[in-house]
Amino acid sequence: MRSRQGIIELFTTFLELDADRAIGWAIDARLRRSMVNCQASLPQPETSENFWISYWYKQWHNSVQNPAQSLGKQHLVSYLQEVCYWSAQKVAQKAAQGNSSGQYSLSDCFQMAIMRVDKVLKGFKPDVGFNLKNYGSVVFSCELKEILRSQNEIEICTNWRLLRKLSHKRLVESLQNAGYGADMIPSYVLVWRCYIELYAPEQPTGTRRLPKPDEATWKAISQLYNLERHTQLSVSGKESNSETVEKWLVTCAKAVRSYLYPSMTSINAATNSDNAGELQDILPQLQQESILTEMIAVEEKNERQLQRQQISDFIVTAIKELDNEAQKIIQLYYSQELTQQQIAKELEMKQYTVSRRLSKTKDTLLIKLATWCQESMHISLNSSVLDYVSTILEEWLQNHYSSNSMPLGENS
DNA sequence: GATCTCCATAAGATGGGACT
DNA sequence: AGTCCCATCTTATGGAGATC
Numbered sequence: 082m083r084s085r086q087g088i089i090e091l092f093t094t095f096l097e098l099d100a101d102r103a104i105g106w107a108i109d110a111r112l113r114r115s116m117v118n119c120q121a122s123l124p125q126p127e128t129s130e131n132f133w134i135s136y137w138y139k140q141w142h143n144s145v146q147n148p149a150q151s152l153g154k155q156h157l158v159s160y161l162q163e164v165c166y167w168s169a170q171k172v173a174q175k176a177a178q179g180n181s182s183g184q185y186s187l188s189d190c191f192q193m194a195i196m197r198v199d200k201v202l203k204g205f206k207p208d209v210g211f212n213l214k215n216y217g218s219v220v221f222s223c224e225l226k227e228i229l230r231s232q233n234e235i236e237i238c239t240n241w242r243l244l245r246k247l248s249h250k251r252l253v254e255s256l257q258n259a260g261y262g263a264d265m266i267p268s269y270v271l272v273w274r275c276y277i278e279l280y281a282p283e284q285p286t287g288t289r290r291l292p293k294p295d296e297a298t299w300k301a302i303s304q305l306y307n308l309e310r311h312t313q314l315s316v317s318g319k320e321s322n323s324e325t326v327e328k329w330l331v332t333c334a335k336a337v338r339s340y341l342y343p344s345m346t347s348i349n350a351a352t353n354s355d356n357a358g359e360l361q362d363i364l365p366q367l368q369q370e371s372i373l374t375e376m377i378a379v380e381e382k383n384e385r386q387l388q389r390q391q392i393s394d395f396i397v398t399a400i401k402e403l404d405n406e407a408q409k410i411i412q413l414y415y416s417q418e419l420t421q422q423q424i425a426k427e428l429e430m431k432q433y434t435v436s437r438r439l440s441k442t443k444d445t446l447l448i449k450l451a452t453w454c455q456e457s458m459h460i461s462l463n464s465s466v467l468d469y470v471s472t473i474l475e476e477w478l479q480n481h482y483s484s485n486s487m488p489l490g491e492n493s
Numbered sequence: 494g495a496t497c498t499c500c501a502t503a504a505g506a507t508g509g510g511a512c513t
Numbered sequence: 514a515g516t517c518c519c520a521t522c523t524t525a526t527g528g529a530g531a532t533c
Contacts, residue, residue: 420522420523420524421523421524421525422522422523422524430498431498431499431500432523432524433498433499433500433501433524433525433526434497434498434499435524436523436524436525436526437497437498437525437526439524440524440525
């Protein structure tokens, strides 16, 4: 890609992209006029990038109250083209190397990133020394990674898990969106209700990979459906068997997927219609937010909380398994915040003995916790993971005892 | 041989006073 | 207010001997 030359080009041109390479720079005549006029109004020509960043940033900032002055944003979008291009290239390359499922071209990544330019401008703080290029690079990369991650999350969530997380309202909307009418939707909804009742009545916990129900469950679901269709449906619908209920539920999941997370299509892709235009010609103005992404974020938060609770429970149990003297030392040191010298006096031993016991006890807890992490969370242990686990343990001991004056029970 | 205890001491953290 | 120096406190650890 040819670098832009001169201050006017830097703030008035836009990148032209093929699927995965930059072709050149297109000049925007209106922006060019705007730059030339502004230059002319200054006592002497200004060639500093920082001056113009600051100038157009202020314009953009004011335009939030006065949209008539929205030129500032367009000049900044032009300026950020290169940064956006490099971020898109980096992310697109990584996605291509990894097993990321979204087949996005560089051009797609660029388009997705540049759409987030408002995030760059809103977070940018010129008065505290931010550099717009660096800041833009970080924000574009993070946003792109987030988009790809969300897409990946959707795809690793099984149909059965997706159906379990769904609300009744959302299912009906999805089926309507997929073109199903009032003749079929009640049957789909009823079979979905039977599925929830018989297969996954508990609230979902951590896993996104809820497996497919077994044959016996399918049978039970179809029996329940056949029983209830006479009372629950206004027109009692067709008799179903294991195969049809599974087929219907897969149809529901498909409808939900396409409703909640429409598949990304390259903006430059040709449409199937006869006039062979590009999709961008008919692109709707409004971007549909991914509701599913939100659901997954909530789930992840719950997972982290659950994990913290599990770690805490494990450490409490591990401490109870220590001998009385070790428990006492831990308690006096972390809970009562005595020095090793004071503990030594209390327990009639030497300071160095307390020190050695304390570090040995912590080693014991560390080994137990690390082993448990390895087994229950499938984390492979290396020195940095051990350091991390050690920090978690130390923080837990400090926080736990400072917030709980938990008297440690005698060994039983 | 592994573990514990003891002693001496190193290393780091903290606090107070003098000085600019 | 910030910095430097020094004394003191706290904790960790190497090495030697005792014990299991």
